[in-house]
Amino acid sequence: MIFRAVPGSARGAEDADLIARVRKGDVEGFNLLVSRWEKRVFNYLLRLTGNPDDAMDLSQDVFLKAYQNIRKLDDTARFGPWLYRIAHNEAYSGFRRKRPEVAAPEFETGTETKDSFFDRQVAPGIAIDLSLAVSGALDRLSPEQREAVVLKIYQGFKFDEMAEILDCPVSTVKSRLYTALELLKTELAPANTRGIR
Amino acid sequence: MSTKDNSACERANLVPDYAFDELAPAERRSMELHLRQCAACAGELDQLRLTTAALRVLPDQEVPRRIAFVSDAPASGAWLSAFWNSAARLGFASACVLAAGLSFAAAHRQPVVVQTAGVSDAAIQQAVDKAVAVAVDKAHAEDIQMTKAALDAVDGKYAQKQRNLMVAMQETLVDERKRLDLKRVYAMSSYDTPRMGAGQ
Numbered sequence: 103m104i105f106r107a108v109p110g111s112a113r114g115a116e117d118a119d120l121i122a123r124v125r126k127g128d129v130e131g132f133n134l135l136v137s138r139w140e141k142r143v144f145n146y147l148l149r150l151t152g153n154p155d156d157a158m159d160l161s162q163d164v165f166l167k168a169y170q171n172i173r174k175l176d177d178t179a180r181f182g183p184w185l186y187r188i189a190h191n192e193a194y195s196g197f198r199r200k201r202p203e204v205a206a207p208e209f210e211t212g213t214e215t216k217d218s219f220f221d222r223q224v225a226p227g228i229a230i231d232l233s234l235a236v237s238g239a240l241d242r243l244s245p246e247q248r249e250a251v252v253l254k255i256y257q258g259f260k261f262d263e264m265a266e267i268l269d270c271p272v273s274t275v276k277s278r279l280y281t282a283l284e285l286l287k288t289e290l291a292p293a294n295t296r297g298i299r
Numbered sequence: 300m301s302t303k304d305n306s307a308c309e310r311a312n313l314v315p316d317y318a319f320d321e322l323a324p325a326e327r328r329s330m331e332l333h334l335r336q337c338a339a340c341a342g343e344l345d346q347l348r349l350t351t352a353a354l355r356v357l358p359d360q361e362v363p364r365r366i367a368f369v370s371d372a373p374a375s376g377a378w379l380s381a382f383w384n385s386a387a388r389l390g391f392a393s394a395c396v397l398a399a400g401l402s403f404a405a406a407h408r409q410p411v412v413v414q415t416a417g418v419s420d421a422a423i424q425q426a427v428d429k430a431v432a433v434a435v436d437k438a439h440a441e442d443i444q445m446t447k448a449a450l451d452a453v454d455g456k457y458a459q460k461q462r463n464l465m466v467a468m469q470e471t472l473v474d475e476r477k478r479l480d481l482k483r484v485y486a487m488s489s490y491d492t493p494r495m496g497a498g499q
Binding site for chain 1: 315319321346347349350351353354355356357359360361362363364365366367368369
């Protein structure tokens with residue numbers, strides 16, 4: 103399907119081989135595993151935190167935890183969701199460390215910040231107003247809605263995988279995603295007509 | 300996109316699931332047929348594709364620096380891994396180091412203690428015997444010295460008394476001798492002188 107960004111099943115078999123190598127003590131096998139996932143994990147964390155330095159630090163923590171706990175992974179075919187579950191927890195732990203009174207990403211729903219990550223992200227070759235419109239629309243989503251969009255649209259996870267990552271029912275995942283897409287459709291409709299069509 | 304916005308078709312709620320390839324194969328085939336006949340759902344699908352396409356204009360960023368590991372193999376046991384990841388490991392490590400240090404010190408002090416304990420029975424008895432003997436000898440010597448001093452003192456007094464007595468006896472003897480001499484002289488003088496009156 104065209105909405106599936108990165109098929110998880112294609113990665114699964116090779117990941118399982120690498121995980122088996124890691125469990126036998128092959129550190130280089132884990133480095134190969136990292137090289138397959140680091141860009142995706144980094145961008146997931148970047149879209150959650152909006153800060154490249156934080157995202158890089160969190161990515162390192164995520165892979166270190168994954169390395170330390172890889173024997174706890176029961177189903178090697180579920181390495182992706184398992185890794186993103188660690189990333190999700192690390193991101194929210196980071197938010198709590200920075201601002202203990204908030205348990206979620208610190209950018210507010212419905213407010214547009216001048217220096218937000220999405221405002222700085224402009225795709226080359228695409229109309230600037232569309233990129234800015236997308237960035238602004240994503241900024242106005244709630245953290246939960248934004249994370250659902252990131253996991254589905256940018257990371258290409260299935261609903262059951264998203265439920266595993268977010269530790270919530272599939273129905274909740276769908277609700278967050280569809281509400282977010284409804285808001286985005288309304289926000290981006292004028293820009294769509296100018297930039298895509 | 301949602302059922303409430305697209306109430307014209309009761310299957311509109313399946314459009315997102317179809318778009319995201321989340322339907323079972325049978326449902327998917329059924330939805331494909333439905334989309335050919337339902338303009339509302341087809342329009343909803345187009346809107347959804349347009350929105351997601353717009354979202355994808357934001358590209359992924361490259362990782363600023365590569366992540367690589369050069370450490371040892373992961374922990375062999377789940378419990379060990381869990382402990383190693385816990386905050387208590389530093390405290391436990393400190394306690395281990397302290398316990399090891401104490402054990403090492405105790406182990407190296409033990410021979411000294413054992414040696415002391417091994418000699419103590421004989422050595423202490425010998426030392427006690429020796430100390431007692433020395434003390435007894437010393438006390439005995441002191442007693443002898445004191446007794447001798449006392450006897451010497453008594454002897455001295457007795458000798459002095461004897462000397463005084465001898466002196467007194469000699470003086471008495473001298474006096475007695477003098478008195479006898481005087482008596483003898485007087486007697487002799489009385490025998491040699493004529494008596495007047497009775498012979499005449």
